[in-house]
Amino acid sequence: MRLSGQLQAFCAVYLRGLIILKMRAIKNLISFLLSPALYALAFGWGIGKDLTVEGMPYLTFMIPGLIALSGMTQSFSIATEVNISRFLTHFFEEYLLSPALGLTIVLGNILYGMTKGLCSFMAVLLIGLVFGAVPNGTIAIILPVLLNSFMFAALGLWIALSVKTHRDMTSFQSFVITPMSFIAGTFFSLESLPGIFKVLTELIPLTHSSITIRAAFLGEQVATYHYVVLIAYALFFLLMAVRRLRKAVS
Amino acid sequence: MGDMILRLTGLEKRYPNGVFAVRGLDYSLEEGGIYAFLGPNGAGKSTTIGMICGLCIPTAGKMEFRGEDISKCPSFYRSSIGVVSQHGNMELDLSVFQNLKIHAMLYNLPKQYYLKKIDELLQVSGLEDKRDEKIRALSGGMRRKVQIIRALLHDPYLLILDEPTVGLDPASRQAIWDILIALRRTGKTILFSTHYMEEAHIYADSISIIHQGRIIKKGTSETLIKDLGIWCRIEFIGEEKRIDFFSSHEEALSANDTSVDELIIRKTTLEDVFIDLTGKELLT
Numbered sequence: 001m002r003l004s005g006q007l008q009a010f011c012a013v014y015l016r017g018l019i020i021l022k023m024r025a026i027k028n029l030i031s032f033l034l035s036p037a038l039y040a041l042a043f044g045w046g047i048g049k050d051l052t053v054e055g056m057p058y059l060t061f062m063i064p065g066l067i068a069l070s071g072m073t074q075s076f077s078i079a080t081e082v083n084i085s086r087f088l089t090h091f092f093e094e095y096l097l098s099p100a101l102g103l104t105i106v107l108g109n110i111l112y113g114m115t116k117g118l119c120s121f122m123a124v125l126l127i128g129l130v131f132g133a134v135p136n137g138t139i140a141i142i143l144p145v146l147l148n149s150f151m152f153a154a155l156g157l158w159i160a161l162s163v164k165t166h167r168d169m170t171s172f173q174s175f176v177i178t179p180m181s182f183i184a185g186t187f188f189s190l191e192s193l194p195g196i197f198k199v200l201t202e203l204i205p206l207t208h209s210s211i212t213i214r215a216a217f218l219g220e221q222v223a224t225y226h227y228v229v230l231i232a233y234a235l236f237f238l239l240m241a242v243r244r245l246r247k248a249v250s
Numbered sequence: 251m252g253d254m255i256l257r258l259t260g261l262e263k264r265y266p267n268g269v270f271a272v273r274g275l276d277y278s279l280e281e282g283g284i285y286a287f288l289g290p291n292g293a294g295k296s297t298t299i300g301m302i303c304g305l306c307i308p309t310a311g312k313m314e315f316r317g318e319d320i321s322k323c324p325s326f327y328r329s330s331i332g333v334v335s336q337h338g339n340m341e342l343d344l345s346v347f348q349n350l351k352i353h354a355m356l357y358n359l360p361k362q363y364y365l366k367k368i369d370e371l372l373q374v375s376g377l378e379d380k381r382d383e384k385i386r387a388l389s390g391g392m393r394r395k396v397q398i399i400r401a402l403l404h405d406p407y408l409l410i411l412d413e414p415t416v417g418l419d420p421a422s423r424q425a426i427w428d429i430l431i432a433l434r435r436t437g438k439t440i441l442f443s444t445h446y447m448e449e450a451h452i453y454a455d456s457i458s459i460i461h462q463g464r465i466i467k468k469g470t471s472e473t474l475i476k477d478l479g480i481w482c483r484i485e486f487i488g489e490e491k492r493i494d495f496f497s498s499h500e501e502a503l504s505a506n507d508t509s510v511d512e513l514i515i516r517k518t519t520l521e522d523v524f525i526d527l528t529g530k531e532l533l534t
Contacts, residue, residue: 001325005358012355016341019348090337096305097333098356099325 013108065186079156113153332401391422
């Protein structure tokens with residue numbers, strides 16, 4: 001199949017995601033808003049009301065972290081959908097049987113994950129505005145937000161194609177995704193961590209998302225190195241997802 | 251039947267634990283025929299079908315489609331086959347049309363073509379009023395019809411069906427076979443796996459009996475029966491049951507033994523052939 005055919009197949013994969021996103025619009029909207037709103041309420045208004053971190057109100061510090069966290073959660077959530085279509089409905093077979101390339105199928109799914117990530121970004125931005133956290137940055141925030149959602153959608157796909165059962169997926173979320181949520185500069189400044197822990201957090205992809213999104217949100221400059229790490233992780237996860245897709249044909 | 255459409259040579263599937271699902275399978279299909287894989291659960295039918303569809307990678311052997319090595323042109327091959335999976339593999343929350351549209355886009359079909367073809371196939375299958383129904387709302391028979399429509403949408407040369415009528419009521423099974431028989435008239439080659447004996451007997455031009463990952467016998471229903479003996483003699487002596495096969499009714503009768511408690515002489519069935527070859531009974 002030529003490039004135009006692959007593009008059409010890519011649109012088919014994305015279309016399926018969009019139809020499902022639209023079909024569950026209300027549930028999705030609630031899921032985009034609920035967790036960030038609760039975090040903002042509990043940590044921003046509750047515990048952190050009179051706190052300042054790195055010279056700014058805690059809420060202003062936390063909202064970019066929430067954008068990164070929520071983007072990760074929503075983009076990664078395509079893993080669950082892929083698992084359902086692999087183990088329950090077997091719809092994933094439809095992709096594997098088609099003449100579409102593995103890369104085409106992976107990219108179509110990633111774009112769907114990114115769309116979810118972008119929706120969550122807008123939801124958290126809205127929550128921030130309601131709670132009084134106004135961004136000082138520009139449209140440039142879109143770049144780290146897109147990288148963050150691409151990276152975690154690709155990771156989600158890689159893991160979803162690697163696990164043997166639903167239970168393995170839950171384990172990955174419990175042991176990797178949930179801990180990452182809290183130790184990646186989302187809720188507290190990494191400056192306060194002891195040296196070795198600070199180095200370890202540098203290995204976590206979400207750390208670089210939090211740093212770049214926060215800098216863009218506040219209109220500050222950030223070392224290019226963080227973007228390089230994000231791109232490297234995104235490409236690595238993409239490569240692994242494509243590789244696993246080939247192996248999904250057992 | 252016509253030219254060779256698919257040839258499998260020494261096909262093998264061995265899992266990492268060393269277990270063979272399929273071993274040394276040689277098989278070929280000619281254009282326009284209906285071919286059946288008959289075997290009990292675990293015989294290797296689905297694995298063989300999986301390898302032919304490309305869902306399962308063989309550990310050894312070669313597959314050729316119209317003389318071309320499939321591994322060298324996988325995309326062309328996938329465009330040339332239509333697959334009806336045993337699992338249903340449809341998006342349950344999407345409508346019939348949405349499922350078909352996604353398939354058409356995956357196969358890069360022109361919009362005008364697939365819109366017309368979808369309407370045409372839905373009408374032929376009697377599902378025109380189900381176009382916008384969610385798959386979840388359809389009966390098992392209707393879902394299988396939608397799967398067949400989907401597999402035909404890109405006009406494949408070869409239609410592969412893995413247990414196409416499993417779990418369906420008799421009326422739905424008949425409706426599925428009506429569609430497949432009509433397809434055969436259009437020259438499509440059909441390969442299906444089944445454990446329903448009478449489906450293989452009635453519809454297949456060639457039946458391959460698969461047992462423990464091997465084709466142990468191949469032929470038409472008639473030749474398989476003839477090879478065994480068209481008359482079956484069953485003797486009951488006390489608790490014991492003895493079965494013999496004969497080529498004529500006279501032979502079956504002349505083997506009469508006065509010591510038997512009960513004697514049945516009847517025509518040999520495909521099931522007798524199967525049990526004789528594998529020692530297992532199948533659903534009829």
